[in-house]
Amino acid sequence: MMRIEGAIGPASTSYLGDGLAEARNSDARLVIIAMDTPGGLDTSMREIIRDILAMDIPVVTYVHPSGARAASAGTYILYASHFAAMTPGTNLGAATPIQIGAPTAPEQSPDEEEEDGEPQPASVSDRKAVNDAVAYIRSLAEMRGRNADWAEEAVRGAASLSANAALEQNVIDIVAEDVGSLLEQLDGRTVVVAGEEIELRTQGLVLREFETTWVTQVLATITNPNIALLLLMIGVYGLMFEFLNPGALVPGTVGAISLLIGLYALAALPVDFAGIALIVLGIGLMVAEAFAPSFGVLGIGGVAAFVFGTTIMLDTDVPEFQLDRSFIAALGVFSAVLVIFVARAGIASFRHRIVTGAEELIGASAKVMDWQGGKGHVFVHSERWNARGPDNLAAGDEVVVTKMKGLEMTVATHNALEGRTDG
Structure with missing residues (x-):
């Protein structure tokens, strides 16, 4: 027995895949998937269904406990299973692709309706998505001998059914109060598995729950879009601070x-490459601000690109796999503060006196060692330098370095500099 609770995503796919493989390896007689889900990612749902269809052991999907639901992707998985069961007080359906059934979709005009009165999606891409989903769920219904017409209505019209209504309309096979009742009702039933008809003998079966492994738990954590983005940012800023x-x-x-874990998590999610490109551009501009301060121009542009990229990063309308707006705002504020800090540091650096290199010698005091015809040698910072300057200098005079050219410096007397300043 396995359990799906919450949105269906990469972690659910990994967990069910491992559980079905364990069932095959341990020669299990039956697999029960207890399910309570609002739906999930289309890619994960289809991978789970492929695993179920490939099983040579009967798979029972059981909407359980009371109050649970098998909405959207859960309805497809229910239809794909050898047996479909529900607990009283549960429901299934509303299998319309979310972007098609969103409340922001424009209202249909009468001429956009089918002959049977069912509304059609407004755009061509929406119609393609709905028709693809209808064909998929009808094929599953026909394979398992279930009500294909209601399955289509669940996609086109977002129809839902209670447990008893689903049993009456041949959408499910069993309504059971608990797992014990489920096993009782399954006993003696026949089902075709891998081309062979099997009669179930479920009396006296020992039920073993397949626990979630730590690998699946980690995958569930890191494939949370907010965690994945946070890991990505920690990676980028960590490397930036290391280079600085x-x-x-x-x-x-x-x-x-x-950074590597964040990239792995994003690879498991349905990402929009335009969003990823904007995030990379934004991070690149912010890093460039740190290494080549532009007084905030690069940094502000980077923050704007980063925030806009995060808002379109995930190509799904499933709420459980969308970034939290407040989290995006927090990352944007943090990045903006960092950019302001770097920009202020860059501006302040121009006010500081240079303390290294040849430029540091400009303005330094020097002592004339020997002098003749406007040329000679001066002693500055414990070093002897070639110098040129006024003709009237003599050994021992105090001068100031005013210019550097190669290995020769130009000097002037303090009085000359003071006079130039006063003028």
């Missing part, structure tokens, strides 16, 4: 690990 402070090691190590 070579040898720190900790930021670089944590950043590299976080």
Whole structure:
């Protein structure tokens, strides 16, 4: 027995795939999938259905406990199973692709309706999505001998049914109060599995629950879009701080690990490549601001690109797999604060006196060692330099360095500089 609770995504696919493989390896007589889901990702749903259809062991999908539902993707999985069962007080249906059934869709005009009165999606792409979903669920219904017309209505009209109504309309096979009652009602029933007709003997079967592994738990955590994006940002900022402070090691190590895990999580989710490109561009501009300060121009552009990219990053309308707007705002504010800090540091650096290199010698005091005809040598910072300047200098005079050209400096007396300033 396995359990699906919550939205169907990469973690659900991994868990059910491992459980079905374990059932085959342990020669199980039956597989029960207890389900309570609002729906999920189309790619994950289809992968789960492929695994169920490939099973040579009967699979029972059981909407359980009371109050649970098998909406959207859950309805498809229910139709794909060898037996479909529900607990009283549960429901199934509303299998319309979410982007088609969204309340923002324009109202249909009378000439856009089919002859039987069912409304048609407004755009060509929406009609393609609905027709594809209808064909898919009808094929599953025909394979299992269930009500294909109601399955189509669940897609086109987002129809739903209670447990007893579903049993009456041949959508499910069993209504059972609990797992014990389910096994009792399954006993003696026949089903075609892998081309062979099998009579179930469920009396006295020992029920073993397949527990979620730590790998699946980790996958469920990191495939949360908010966690995936957070890992991506930790990775980028960690590497950035490592490059700014070579040898720190900790930021670089944590950043590299976080970045790889974040990229793996995003690869498992239905991402929009335009959104990913904007995020990469935004991060690149913010990093460029840190290494080549532009007084905030690059950084502000990076924050704008990053925030807009995150809003369109995921190509799905399933609420459980969308980024939280407040989380996006928090990351945007943090990035903006970082950009402001870097920009202020860049502006402040122009006010600081240069303390390294040849430019640091400009304005330094020097002592004349020897002088003749406007040329000679001066002693500055414990070094002897070639110099040129006024003709009237003599050994021991105090001068100021005013210019550097190659290995020769130009000097002037303090009085001359003061006079130039006063003028």
